[in-house]
Amino acid sequence: MFCCPACGLLCDDLELNSTSPLSIKNACVKGVSFFEKAFAESSSKPSVAGKSTDLNTATQAAADILRKAKHPLFAGLGTEVQGMRSMMRLAEKASATLDHMHSEGTVRNTLAMQNSGWQTTTLTEVKNRADVILAIGTDIVSSCPRFFEKLVLNTDTLFNKPKPEIMYLGLAEESVKLPEIMNALNALMNAKNPLNKKADNDLIGGVTIASLKQILEKLKAAKYGVVVWSASSLKFPQAELTVQSITQLISKLNETNRVAGLPLNSGDGDSSVNHTSTWLSGYPTRNRFVNGHAEYDAYHFSTKQQLNSSDALLWVSTFNAHQPPACDAPIIVIGHPDMQFEKQPDVFIPAGIPGAHHTGTMFRMDSSVAMPLKKLRNSELPSLSDVISQIEAKLA
Numbered sequence: 001m002f003c004c005p006a007c008g009l010l011c012d013d014l015e016l017n018s019t020s021p022l023s024i025k026n027a028c029v030k031g032v033s034f035f036e037k038a039f040a041e042s043s044s045k046p047s048v049a050g051k052s053t054d055l056n057t058a059t060q061a062a063a064d065i066l067r068k069a070k071h072p073l074f075a076g077l078g079t080e081v082q083g084m085r086s087m088m089r090l091a092e093k094a095s096a097t098l099d100h101m102h103s104e105g106t107v108r109n110t111l112a113m114q115n116s117g118w119q120t121t122t123l124t125e126v127k128n129r130a131d132v133i134l135a136i137g138t139d140i141v142s143s144c145p146r147f148f149e150k151l152v153l154n155t156d157t158l159f160n161k162p163k164p165e166i167m168y169l170g171l172a173e174e175s176v177k178l179p180e181i182m183n184a185l186n187a188l189m190n191a192k193n194p195l196n197k198k199a200d201n202d203l204i205g206g207v208t209i210a211s212l213k214q215i216l217e218k219l220k221a222a223k224y225g226v227v228v229w230s231a232s233s234l235k236f237p238q239a240e241l242t243v244q245s246i247t248q249l250i251s252k253l254n255e256t257n258r259v260a261g262l263p264l265n266s267g268d269g270d271s272s273v274n275h276t277s278t279w280l281s282g283y284p285t286r287n288r289f290v291n292g293h294a295e296y297d298a299y300h301f302s303t304k305q306q307l308n309s310s311d312a313l314l315w316v317s318t319f320n321a322h323q324p325p326a327c328d329a330p331i332i333v334i335g336h337p338d339m340q341f342e343k344q345p346d347v348f349i350p351a352g353i354p355g356a357h358h359t360g361t362m363f364r365m366d367s368s369v370a371m372p373l374k375k376l377r378n379s380e381l382p383s384l385s386d387v388i389s390q391i392e393a394k395l396a
Helices: 029-039 055-068 081-094 103-116 123-129 147-152 172-188 209-221 239-253 270-281 384-395
Strands: 072-078 097-100 132-136 165-169 225-230 259-264 287-290 293-296 312-317 331-335 347-350 360-363 370-373
Touching (some): 055 312, 055 347, 055 384, 081 270, 081 360, 103 239, 123 147, 123 259, 132 209, 165 209, 172 209, 172 239, 209 225, 225 239, 270 360
Parallel strands (some): 072 097, 072 312, 132 165, 312 331
Antiparallel strands (some): 097 287
């Protein structure tokens, strides 16, 4: 058995054959794709200015770029706990800004939590207790393909509970209507709000008031209700206010009942990266080091903003072959050996894939469990930690 890092569920019941062709038991489509790419033959080599070279020369070139930079940006950050620890050490030495590739969704959740707090649950609690699940702005399986198999349809629970009822509200293509819908749900929770006097067939965001009332009644009647959302799917301005509306609804329901939230993450190690950053600096990503001290700014320290002023970009993506953004400054890429570039970066170093080529640690999306990643195949590719250690040594 081994753990799959392809999504935030971190399913730990996968089985893999030791011979070709590849056969993985219990893996979802995301997991199969992840391991097929990880175990594919690759001739990828380090390069400098598009020309193949050895690891020592590539790490020296990367160190030279960072030594000259005054405001480098470390972005992408597709890695696990150990890889992020090494990135934090290097960022402190290089006075770098740090931002994860999926931080847009993470920041929406963070801003809502910082403003008013929230009440969330764990995957284990969903499996063992949930009898009503409301999915807001997500079909869930796009983010976590085995969610229903492992947490809804699974009959191996502590309390022999019935299969939970699932409700969907505002899927991705309708997410722009969610601010209006969420405001209406919160208003309907207030018995004195004028909205309660409107006709049941009146529409709000394309949903009848009768349907919204029905959703609330089912949540009020639940023994353990769970509200699931995916902040990365809320692609409209000030989406953090909608996340806050969701958390306010959960808080109001908890005055008389038991309801909890479950925010879905975006993957590529975003939960692990943010936890590690918070432990070591006191802040999640979108932070930076200045004279050895950490600073945090959820807006100005974003990749989009920093690309305008940074004089070097270090892009990390070890789980998947995500491309770096366009940048006029020198670009260093450390990542998946499958990386293909329209424009060659100044330095490219293919790295081992966590959970396939080397061990590691990841936090599940509910932040309650740290899962070990196993080494499943021998590889000559160095881990991100090894690459960063070499760069760090050459900066000394």
